[in-house]
Amino acid sequence: MEFLKVNGKIKPGKLALSIMVPVVGGSLAGAFANRNTQEEYSVLKKPSFSPPPWVFPLAWTALYASMGMAKYRATEKAALKTAEESVLLPYNLQLGLNFLWSFLFFKWGLRGTALAEMALLLATITWTTYEFYQYDQTAGNLMLPYIAWVMFAMGLNCSIWKLNK
Numbered sequence: 001m002e003f004l005k006v007n008g009k010i011k012p013g014k015l016a017l018s019i020m021v022p023v024v025g026g027s028l029a030g031a032f033a034n035r036n037t038q039e040e041y042s043v044l045k046k047p048s049f050s051p052p053p054w055v056f057p058l059a060w061t062a063l064y065a066s067m068g069m070a071k072y073r074a075t076e077k078a079a080l081k082t083a084e085e086s087v088l089l090p091y092n093l094q095l096g097l098n099f100l101w102s103f104l105f106f107k108w109g110l111r112g113t114a115l116a117e118m119a120l121l122l123a124t125i126t127w128t129t130y131e132f133y134q135y136d137q138t139a140g141n142l143m144l145p146y147i148a149w150v151m152f153a154m155g156l157n158c159s160i161w162k163l164n165k
Helices: 012-034 038-043 055-079 084-107 111-135 137-163
Strands: none
Touching: 012 055, 012 084, 055 084, 055 111, 055 137, 084 111, 111 137
């Protein structure tokens, strides 16, 4: 719990909100985007490195929680320098792109468009991570697993798109 402290204290309400927005938002986006699509997804050709379906909700819940903790730390540190908006702009943009991807890939079956959008998402996550590092190294480090996962997901998206043209 020590790593959640900023300047020696934790603001529980702000921390909880920072974590719950991506966790709940991601869960809702996933639920709406994946409604009635699992049968279609199950028949798609997938590469050998495709993980079993149960891995995705576990991975995303952990990643959303981690990005929420990172946002909390970065905004708390940036607020001390009245620079909170420089942290929030890329963060909010990447979060919106993250939620949009599920609709592009699953709901609308636009796998090529989803791949292009994911490249933009990766760039925006990288920008967010850079901005977080400017205020708090721990916040930046908390974003690194997210970058790694999205790089992996990008390879998976590309492979599925190519295998099912």
